[in-house]
Amino acid sequence: MSQKNEFGITHLRHVDLAVPDYDTQRTFYKDTWGLTEVGTDSGLSYLATEGSPEQYVVRLRKAADKRLDLIAFGAESATAVDALATRLASQGIQLVSQPGKLQTAGGGYGFRFFDVDGRTIEISSDVATRQHRAIEEGEAIPVRISHAVMNSNDINKTREFYETYLGFKLTDSLWSQHMGEMMHFMRCNDWHHSLALAQGPHTSVHHVSFEMRGLDEYMRGTGRVMRAGIKKVWGPGRHKAGNNTFSYFLDPSGNTMEYTTELERLETDQWHPSVYDIADPMTQDQWGTADPMSELIAKESFNDKDRGIFVAPPV
Structure with a gap:
């Protein structure tokens, strides 16, 4: 199977949302939607799926304005991260941050840039994985x-x-x-x-x-x-x-x-x-x-x- 991305992008990691009704949203994602809160930081909530090694799949941030904070994609290596950042910058794509150590949950190495519509996109490698498990029969929570x-x-x-x-x-x-x-x-x-x-x-x-x-x-x-x-x-x-x-x-x-x-x-x-x-x-x-x-x-x-x-x- 050779469905490989030419720039080493591997998968969708997480979608980060800013929300005015932070507490209501946290409750919704934990109690109703079936995600697991794996950590909080001042005004931040990191939510994971029980069936995935991904550190978190949704990040909520308490903010006055509702917005998409960013979409994060995984990369196969730090080398791929560096190469992509260099390539984007050389082609006039606006980088938000240079490749470096990530300060968010799970760490890793990555950078951010604006896509053509102005969304913030993050590309990262070497993010720590989390303990996950097989979702059992009848267990109606996201994998x-x-x-x-x-x-x-x-x-x-x-x-x-x-x-x-x-x-x-x-x-x-x-x-x-x-x-x-x-x-x-x-x-x-x-x-x-x-x-x-x-x-x-x-x-x-x-x-x-x-x-x-x-x-x-x-x-x-x-x-x-x-x-x-x-x-x-x-x-x-x-x-x-x-x-x-x-x-x-x-x-x-x-x-x-x-x-x-x-x-x-x-x-x-x-x-x-x-x-x-x-x-x-x-x-x-x-x-x-x-x-x-x-x-x-x-x-x-x-x-x-x-x-x-x-x-x-x-x-």
Whole structure:
């Protein structure tokens, strides 16, 4: 299997969010969503999944403004980190920090930069792993972070940035007769996507997805979150692109979070991207159990305009 990223990017590590309602969010992610708080620092909460060696998958920061702080991707070595930083800087990409020892939980070696839309991206290697375990049958908590989807008002420009500068590959796209290309699924390893780009009115978080152990655990988790009174945006259903299940909910800050399972893994490098028409009901939901995708549902995932564009988070 040679789905290797040409610049040594290995996987999605974590998504960091700044939230005004910090305490409410901490409670939601721990008690309702099923993450484990592995540490806190002044106004910071680090949340891990029990099934993954990743130090943490979500970081919450107490802040006046809601924003995406950063998206972090792993790299195979410190050498790869240095090479990528040098390459980006030489091509005029604005670095937020030079490669060095990370001060966040788990340490490691990395740097940060702004992507074409102004999101802060971190690339890191040598982050300490955490004790993790196999999730048991019937245990309806996330195994790992699956993917992050970001809104962009020009998804082809954003796609080109990730292909050119970070070596992501296009797996599949969603398309609409009236709107053109609506979503690009991008990969940095053999998972169908670790990152996806959604056409939206502004730069913001579309959703963050968490992989469950299996169908039963996915449904039990979906039910638990529904019973907790959390607003369900869409699902349960099964997408065509990626063949994964979906249940989308709004967290207390209005960020969309997804439970998924059985996301496709690509068997071969000879992958030919498909373009799926969103007008086909099977594209959105192969099962037919979710409500049809509507403008109302779509608007929920536009989210608020991100207030962190081209502003690096303080930590």
